Structure formats: C-alpha cells, structure tokens
Amino acid sequence: MKKNVLIVGAGGVAQVVAHKCAQHNDVLGDIHIASRTLDKCQQIVDSVREKGSLKVAGELQAHALDALDVEATKALIDKTQSQLVINVGSAFINMSVLQACIETGAAYLDTAIHEDPDKICENPPWYANYEWKRKAVCAEKGVTAILGVGFDPGVVNAYAALAVNDYFDSVDAIDIIDINAGSHGKYFATNFDPEINFREFTGRVWSWQNSQWTQNSMFEVKRTDDLPVVGTQTSYMTGHDELHSLSQNLKVPNIRFWMGFGEHYINVFTVLKNLGLLSEQPVRTAEGLEVVPLKVVKAVLPDPSSLAPNYSGKTCIGDLVKGKKGGVDKEVFIYNVADHAEAYQEVGSQGISYTAGVPPVAAAILIANGSWDVQKMVNVEELDPKPFIKLLNEMGLPTRIRDDQGDRALDV
Template sequence: KRNVLIIGAGGVAQVVAHKCAQHNDILGNIHIASRTVEKCQQIVDSVQEKGSLKTAGDLQAHALDALDIAATKALINKTQSQMVINVGSPFINMSVLQACIETGAAYMDTAIHEDPDKICENPPWYANYEWQRKQLCADNGVTAILGVGFDPGMVNTYAAAAVKEDYFDRVESIDIIDINAGNHGHYFATNFDPEINFREFTGRVWSWQNNAWVKNKMFEVKRTDDLPVVGIQTSYMTGHDEIHSLSHHLDVPNIRFWMGFGEHYINVFNVLNNLGLLSEQPVKTAEGLEVVPLKVVKAILPDPASLAPNYTGKTCIGDLVKGTKNGQEKEIFIYNISDHEAAYEEVGSQGISYTAGVPPVAAAILIATGEWDVSRMVNVEELPHRPFINLLNDMGLPTRIKDEDGDRPLHF
C-alpha cells in the first residue's frame, strides 16, 4: 500500500508528517487534512524547511471536516491514499473509520473514539464504538489498527512482547507507567488538548484486577518507583484505553495504568475541578452571557503546541511486568526514554507529541511492506511485536529492557 492521508493538524500530526516525509520512499505521497487548512499548510512548510522529505514526492495540505464521511471518502480517492493516519480529535474516529471501510484504505488512530456529549465512558471502551465495526472491516478486507500511538500503542507491544517472548511461564501483572519528567516553564499547562486531557481525569478510574474491573477515584491510588533516567517518581492509577484491549487479548489477571503527576499539577487540577471550572455544562453569568467553564479554561491555558520550543527534560514510559519463570518470581521493565529538546530539534514538537506520532508512521510502514497488512481490525497487541520494536529502534523511539541481567537495548 502507498500514499498516506494524515487527518488532524495538531502537535501529533506535525510529528506524523515529518516522520512520513522521512520515509516517503516507502510511503509515497503525503497529504494532510483538517478543518483549518492553514494549520496543515504550516506543517507542510515546516517539513519543507527542515528538508524532511527523503525523496521528491507530493506533500499537500487540504481543508476537510472529517465528520463529513462523503467528503473524507472523496479526499481519500482524490489523493489515492491507501493509508489514513487519523490523529485528529478523538471525536472523529468513527467517521474516519467509516470512510476507510467504504474506500478500502487502511486505518490507524492513536486514541479511542469519544462522544462529545459523554464524559469518561465506562469500559468496555473499544466495544462501545470501534469493535462494533470489526465484522465490517473483515468483510471488506480493511486493515484497521486501533490505538497505535505510545500509550495506547507501544505499551501494547511491550505487553505482547512480555507475554509472547520467553521471559515468563506465567504473567501475573502488567503495570503501565507513564512519566513526563519534563519542564515547560509555565505555571500550569496540559500537554495536549485540555478538553481531552481533563476528561481523562474527571471521571472514575478503572483498572483490571483479579480478572475483573475495579473502580477508584482519581488520585486515590498511587505508587512510587525508582525508574531509569527519570529517577524516583510518583504516579497515580488512571483509566486508559489499552487496559480494556489488553485484558481482552492477553491472559493476564492484573493490568493497570499509572500516570505521573507532580503535587503542583494535582493542586491546580483539584482547585479547577472543585470550583466547577472543568465542567462541560454551560452556566449563565449575571450579565446573561452563557459560557462553558471548560472552554474558558481551555482558552486561557497555553496552547499545548506552544510549549515545544522551551520544553526540557525527558519522558519515561514503559511496562513493569511481573510473573513467574521456572517457579521463581521475576519482573522486567520494558520502556522508552524520550527527550523533549531532541524532539523539538528533529521535528519541531514536544516529546509527548513525538512519542505519540512516531508509532503510527512505523505502523504505516509495516502495512506498506505487508507485515502488518492484516485485512481486519486489530489492536496493537494482536500484531507481531518484533518488527515494530525493531523498526522504532531505528526511527527515534528506542526500546530498552531492565531485568535481572541488567538494563540494555531491546531488539530482536
């Protein structure tokens, strides 16, 4: 398969565009579409300024409302794109997926579908929307790879590697730990769209424990780990898409997700939340103005993309896996370290966008070469993990493993 249509023009799309350009000898022509064509053009300009295109080829910006399925199909056909990387807002997933099903293009995304009217839906998340189209994908021979960012995405591959390689006879638990030890220099900012970011934390926190869903409150359960490079870090149990798919596809009784937050972030978040400023329900001011508090907060916070130039420090995201081997208890940590400044230097984005944006491009390459062109809908843990980890080692997201034999690069 050749030619890629990137949908969305935010921080992650910027990374996807640069990385597609670096591999356009395999991927073919590259098109970028979002509602605001100027944002797409800025990305095109930045790819050209950095000279990221590996060989001569098309790189074009387009205006598209991806909720319009007919318009999305028309653009897929016009650009002859056989692969679509959807890194737009999670509200557009189901429309873009439908356009792919009807045109036969391969589909990739990095987040679960969300309905703008429902905050923090309950598990089973993928079954609420995406998996309902599984049969349709299979009937039409459409390859759809769900959640192929970093988390979800790489961490699913790490889980698959832990279970399918020879590390354990039995895996008891997978704890996905996501630490951003970076510093953006602002009093308070979110690393991606505040609306999406806060939605992750305002509802219930779900985890998979003893083969059942367990419900907690946000910031109720925490852990502290001494992690490679970033050192001692506290993280909090958080609900996340991949817990659902991993619990479905891998026979592991305990799967949890932990996200690192500093005390300052939690304090500010709690104040905003307790005052009702994270609410999506409109309120009327004394002057008769109707406002949505969350939209106001979003409007006054720094634009996540603007954080990139001054972001310093590193991220550490990985899977801490525990189980038994030859009757002995054992644990391994499979992880990646990324650097905000290096990401900015290479593609003009901060590290969070970088870790999310590189994996879907690796996935597109594996679809193009046929290794991942499976003609059905899958989550990342269902696909061969070895080529993905190996490819990403060479694309800027190296994987390492820490176990009883030490801490070393992981390649197969």
C-alpha cells in the same frame, strides 16, 4: 503494497507524523495533511520543507477538512488516492474517519479510543462501545484498521505482548508507567488537547484487577518507583485506553495504568474541577451567553504545540511486568526514554508528541510492506510486536529492558 498517506489533524502529534512520513516517503508515497484549519496544516507542510525531511521528491499538501463529515473525508481520500489514513485529530472524530476508511478501503490508524462529547468515563471496555462495533464490517470488506497505535496506547501494548509471549510462562501483573520528567516553563499547561486531557481525569478511574473492572477516583492510589534516567518518581493510578483492549486480549489478571503528576498540576486541576470549570455541560452566564466551562479553560490555556521550543528534560514510559518463568518469580521493565529538546531539534515538537507520533508512522510502514496489512480491525497486542519494536528502534524511539541481567538495549 499500500501507498499515499492522509494525516487527519494538525496539532503537535500531526507535526511529528508528517515529518516521519516525509522521512520515509520512499515507502509511504505522497503525504496529505487535513484539518478544519488549513493554516495549521500549511504550517506543518512548511516545517517539513524547512527541515528538509522529505527523503525523496514527492507530493506534500495541506487540505481543509471537517472530518466529522464522512462524505467529505471519503472525497478527500479518493482525491488524494490515499491508501493509508493516520487519524491524529480529536478523539471525537474517530468513528467518522473510520467509516470513511471502511467505505473507501483505505487502511485506518489512530492513537486513542473514540469519545462521545456528551459522555465521560463510560462503562468498560470502551472500545466495545465504539470501534469494536465495526470489527465485522472491516473483516468483511478486508479493511485494515489498527487501533490505538500511539505510544500509550500503542507501543506499551506491543511491550505487553512481547513480555507475555517471550519472557514469561505466566504473567500476574502489567503496570504501565508513564512519567514526563520534563519542564515546559509555563504556569500550567497540558501536553495534549486540554479538553481530551481533562476528560480522562474527571470521571471514574477504571483498572483491571483480579480479572475484573475496579473503580477508583483520580489521585486516590499512587506508587513510587526508581526508574531509569528519570530517577525516583511518584505516579497515580488512572484509567487509560490500553487497559480496555489488553484486559480482553491478554490473559493477565492485573493490568493498571500509572501516570506521573507534580503537586502543582494536582493542585491546579483540583481547583478547576471543584469550581466546575472542567465540566463538559453547558452553563449560562449572567449576560445570557451559553458556554461550556471545559472549552473556556481550553481556550485560555497554552496550545500544546506551543510548548515545544522551551521544553527540557526527558520522558520514561514502559511496562513493569511480573510473573513466573520456569517456576521462578520474574520481573522485567520494558521501556523507552525520550528527550524533549532532541524531539524539537528533529521535528519541531516536544517529546510527548514525539512518542505519540512516531509509532503510527512505523505501523503505516508495516501496513505498506504487508507485515501488518491484516485486512481486519485489531489492537496492537494482537499483532507481532517484533517488527514494530525493531522499526521504532531505527526511527528514534529505542526500546530498553531492565531485568535480572541488568539494563540494556532491547534487540528483537
């Protein structure tokens, strides 16, 4: 049984991960939080203690770490005797943290595909450019690595696997719909690291259609759906991490990702992009100072973790799956609704961070108890989704299903 958790990263998602690990430290053991900024780690430690989240007495410590330094990360894994590493730092550090886990034998979990700072929207499938290149060595060394185990990617992958396995004879389309119907009260802000957030939307939009990769531009294709709780919402087709594994692991010809954006967000985003302020390439000012426009924009926008206290409203994220069962057309929507205010009350973070931070802790528990300790590299859809969804139901992210039998809680 694996125990002791090292959390890499100190943003809003890391805060949720820390609180949820603390709530289950009877299973997960000691908890360590590490990032380049020690103060941010300590603030999370203090938050966990203030809310009394520790289930039983145990270690809870903050550490300074440059996670791009593989040797330093290995040393911290060894020092803390961590057998579970939950990487919720920037996507730029994935490969370094993964390598440290491979060399120490610790289980590795993350919530997004690795990114190269100098490349945007590479050719798909993105996992094949980075993490999947380490599949063979993970299997050889018996290292469990679960990729993309946030909500999307992550829970939506489990929903897709459940639908394909249990609800259909054949599936024609999976449309993942992500709606944030909440309000943070700021003029403009992003729910995750602005640098990572904008990089998703400034390049090509890749989707899996007719069993092949298809290109579009951002905000080119949209849809409108009447969704549970959040009502009628417009979303736009965009590229996203989970498409790159689902397209390879499930025999489904059409897999697309849709995200909701308000007109205000689209207008501000478009102006920033057209002015060149979302570029990752450095420019030189008249004073001779070299700056990266995207990093300047990130510096002047609100820290995503600062949005939590005043966030209101709900999210709705799920998989709309269409296919056939018994020769008859069938459609199901498997989804979760999260509340921003409830998330803040429980763990001090907004709902977007909550939906991303609870799943890797559920996965860590499943590794700890052996259910998901597969001793190789996998994406979530390659694992049994039922124990994961059952655990999420108990941990604050209940799953519901809407089909021809109505709308109800999903009991797996």
